[in-house]
Amino acid sequence: MMSLTLRLTLLFSLVSVCILAGLGFLIQRSVEQHFAAEDFAEIDDKLDQVISMLEQTPDPINSGDLALMLSEIVLSHSYLVMNIESSTGKMLFESAPLSLPPAHEQQLQPGKRHRSEWSQEGTGYRGITLLHQLNHDTESAVVIRGGIETTRHTLFMQTFVAQLMTFMLLATLLSTLFGWLAVRKGLAPLRVIKARAQSVTAKRLDQRLPIESVPAEIAELGGELNLMLDRLEESFSRLIHFSSDIAHELRTPLSNLMTQTQVSLSQARSCEEYSDILASNLEEFERLSRMISDMLFLAKADNGLQLPSTDKVDMAQEVNKLCDFYEALAEDRQVKLKRQGLGWVHGDRLMIERALGNLISNAVRHTPPGGAIRIEIETHPPYCKVMVCNPGSPISDQDMRYIFDRFYRCDPSRLHGSNEGTGLGLPITRAIARAHGGDVSVTSTIKETCFMLLLPLEYETGSIQKATAHS
Structure with a gap:
């Protein structure tokens, strides 16, 4: 059967693994959410700049300088991708193609920014799509798509997760080691009690378990064991005295019987003398019989006397x-x-x-x-x-x-x-x-x-x- 030390160590290790795993998952999710919030905030900022530029341009759909000004905004961020398309399907600006799902385009509402994450040609993106109604031409609208590559974040998270897993493994090993040491230290009083209990024999029932310097939980157990040893010592003492008393009580009538028998056999005697000797022996036999009967009765009483x-x-x-x-x-x-x-x-x-x-x-x-x-x-x-x-x-x-x-x-x-x-x-x-x-x-x-x-x-x-x- 598995030892108590090993059980407690494994339980401590399991608890440590669960805590570290939960903490690692929480840290990973927090970092990922932080990167996502930063990316979307960056895209929102760029979209605000693009909208401001569109509003300031008299005819953004037909302007030839718009693409040049938008390029300066996009090129200021190496991971930013953006394109602008009019409601008639004319591409006003495109730094790189963005393949959004068709269903995503159908859900667009004027002025509402739709956030999304997708993968394109093996590259991950976070982006925002916006249907913007031009103020100076209420019948004209443009679809602005902005996205940021998440490759750098992905590489960082892979490295971070690897380091986090290494730390968790080392922390688990250390917690297991420290847990084993703590359990051994905590169970040291039990080993002391075990050593003292091994010294208790039928000839050394005066040994008692040390309970003065042990934890309260073990002291209670040690106290009960000491009480049990007290009862055993008392029972053994009574048994020894009882055996001695039995030997003493049986020796007297047996000695009388042997003496009378030896005297009667030492010389020839009459029938009357033999009769007296046998009558005296009968009294001793009756005393022995009563004594044995009484001892049997008390033996039954010790085991629960039934009426x-x-x-x-x-x-x-x-x-x-x-x-x-x-x-x-x-x-x-x-x-x-x-x-x-x-x-x-x-x-x-x-x-x-x-x-x-x-x-x-x-x-x-x-x-x-x-x-x-x-x-x-x-x-x-x-x-x-x-x-x-x-x-x-x-x-x-x-x-x-x-x-x-x-x-x-x-x-x-x-x-x-x-x-x-x-x-x-x-x-x-x-x-x-x-x-x-x-x-x-x-x-x-x-x-x-x-x-x-x-x-x-x-x-x-x-x-x-x-x-x-x-x-």
Whole structure:
């Protein structure tokens, strides 16, 4: 494909050729018109002299001295040709024959000067024909024909046009050269950006394009490319951390399985002991299965999570159902569950149940004994807000920034192999909320930590799209 430099240079050359051609044509026409005006003005002047002489001559048609006086007028101009003919056809004076078209003679009107240009025996002429009525003899008239050869003008124009074409050719070549230099100079920032972009690799995503010393049009493009590099660097960084987290999270259960299996094979054991070991291994397998399932769910969320179904969901009913499910765990930890409020949303029931379950499970794990978890449902069009609040240690500002990142946990249990959670519950909750057109947020104080889940309200004739549009 043709380069941008060559395209702009050719376009600049084409524009220059058009301008020079138009200017050359205008100059040529102006010079030709100037010569024509001078020639006709010269002939008019000679005709005025001839008319004055005819009026001063008593009998111009029969005068013998008229031809001599007219010869002096004509001979004063080397390129002038003239003849005078009476209305009866008598030639009064003729310096050279003039072959005008017959139709031209038929259009003659007394006192009106007819201008014309013609060629005679290869010689070009400009001339004026005049039918003049003699004042002292109203019945007599003469036809005066005057012409000037245009050979000298033709030769001059040929030389002038040749020089003009040479100048235009040189001007076009120079404009093309200067245009190419200007384009290269103008596109120099793009070459700098290209060189910097070539240095960007997966290991050097910190490189940015220079936009401080480039034109505004290119600076805007460079700024957008830098933003793209920022997003790529962030994505690569998240991918690296995600891969590291996956390796870390999978290493613990796999290490447990390998250790237990090696210990069980080190000596003979009873059926009961083998059964206990297999049960322990099954717990680790279940944890691995949940982790893999959660990671697959988040991978789908990254590529645009699609809702399997959309129904009218009674949030109070779902909260009551989940509270009943976690009632035994809450009693075991000496925690109470309190719920209040009503609300209906439009979405997938199972996914909403999973998001609420993650928040309630997280609250139960972090509530100290004797505490109470407060679950409130409120309606704030166009959203239904579900708040899950629990007392306990507040979340630090540092942890608040990463709490919805994958595998991130606020407490140090991650480093000690705790089996409670994998750090994927909150990211899954956020993915589900955003898939429904809502979101999830958290606030934490010394008194309590509250997670707020926003989901689009259910309208009688509405949908998720309608709820999202109002936001």
